[in-house]
Amino acid sequence: MKRCKILEIEIQNLKLSENLVVFEEQKQIPERESRKILSNDEPLIFVGGIPRSGTTLMRAILDAHPNVRCGGETMMIPNFLSWQASWRKSDWANNTGITRKVMDDAVSAFMMEIIAKHGEMADRLCNKDPYTALWLPTLQRLYPNSKFILMIRDARAIIHSMIERKVPVVGYNISDEKQMFRNWNTEIRKMTTQCMMAGGNCLKVYYERLIQRPKDEIERICQFLDIEFDERMLKHEEFIGVEVALSSQEFSASQVKNSINNEPLTSWFDCFDMELLSKLDRLAPFLKLLGYDTESDKPSYDYFASDDFFEFRSVYS
Numbered sequence: 453m454k455r456c457k458i459l460e461i462e463i464q465n466l467k468l469s470e471n472l473v474v475f476e477e478q479k480q481i482p483e484r485e486s487r488k489i490l491s492n493d494e495p496l497i498f499v500g501g502i503p504r505s506g507t508t509l510m511r512a513i514l515d516a517h518p519n520v521r522c523g524g525e526t527m528m529i530p531n532f533l534s535w536q537a538s539w540r541k542s543d544w545a546n547n548t549g550i551t552r553k554v555m556d557d558a559v560s561a562f563m564m565e566i567i568a569k570h571g572e573m574a575d576r577l578c579n580k581d582p583y584t585a586l587w588l589p590t591l592q593r594l595y596p597n598s599k600f601i602l603m604i605r606d607a608r609a610i611i612h613s614m615i616e617r618k619v620p621v622v623g624y625n626i627s628d629e630k631q632m633f634r635n636w637n638t639e640i641r642k643m644t645t646q647c648m649m650a651g652g653n654c655l656k657v658y659y660e661r662l663i664q665r666p667k668d669e670i671e672r673i674c675q676f677l678d679i680e681f682d683e684r685m686l687k688h689e690e691f692i693g694v695e696v697a698l699s700s701q702e703f704s705a706s707q708v709k710n711s712i713n714n715e716p717l718t719s720w721f722d723c724f725d726m727e728l729l730s731k732l733d734r735l736a737p738f739l740k741l742l743g744y745d746t747e748s749d750k751p752s753y754d755y756f757a758s759d760d761f762f763e764f765r766s767v768y769s
């Protein structure tokens with residue numbers, strides 16, 4: 453990476469405004485009132501995608517809705533999903549009477565407790581841990597009434613953000629940009645395929661459209677989630693510390709505290725070598741498939757804001 457605008461580095465340099473909720477030591481968090489385990493029929497909302505795709509902004513917008521609570525990342529749900537899957541593969545499970553149904557009931561109850569009790573109670577509970585987007589079929593089976601929002605963003609912006617903001621993401625080697633693009637391609641292929649297979653229960657949200665046409669996109673999202681649009685969702689930043697809990701430990705806290713803005717669209721311009729950019733269609737063919745202009749090193753994102761954006765999308769995009 454070269455000639456880059458220096459982005460604010462996450463965590464270390466965070467300058468948090470006073471109304472940010474900064475979670476103190478674990479022991480100082482008051483115990484949540486004890487509640488019954490919720491049924492797995494709850495219409496949960498999941499927000500996921502590749503990290504740096506605008507997932508925190510998306511969940512903050514939802515948190516600003518009076519009937520929805522996402523809260524911060526649990527940091528454990530995707531790991532737990534991966535762990536429970538590895539147990540299912542072992543012989544141990546076959547010889548103990550722990551059937552798939554027993555395991556499903558236990559896993560869904562465990563995750564529901566975490567999702568419900570790590571924040572305030574709300575009519576619609578939501579979880580934002582980016583890599584749940586690799587587990588859509590499992591989540592659909594465990595929570596049949598759940599809905600998934602898949603955030604999609606230009607891989608060049610994502611990789612630039614990981615490198616410049618020094619955000620460590622497992623699977624992305626910041627000293628090998630080609631590897632990062634290849635990994636993005638593998639992950640987004642899996643996520644978009646699973647989203648497509650989830651039919652009407654998964655909605656793809658393009659970051660570039662969300663920040664350019666926020667009202668239209670938020671209304672579309674509300675329709676998908678079957679909740680009423682609320683004007684507060686357009687000014688999430690005013691509710692930080694009230695409806696929108698934001699921890700200093702979240703990698704995007706320093707940006708999410710701002711109103712929705714277009715600045716991150718172009719912050720990656722002039723940062724990659726032309727030689728690398730010229731190989732993008734081979735390294736990350738999904739970028740073009742999803743509608744991004746891979747010909748230009750300074751693409752326009754007007755297309756994502758256009759009125760007919762949804763009319764000519766391919767089955768994948």
Ligand SMILES: Nc1ncnc2c1ncn2[C@@H]1O[C@H](COP(=O)(O)OS(=O)(=O)O)[C@@H](OP(=O)(O)O)[C@H]1O
Binds near residue numbers: 506704710
């Ligand atoms: N208010 C607002 N307006 C416009 N864009 C915003 C906003 N809040 C967050 N963001 C951008 O979201 C990017 C971080 O994405 P994620 O939240 O998915 O990252 S992470 O999962 O927490 O690592 C990150 O992108 P980069 O700026 O390119 O790093 C943020 O700028």
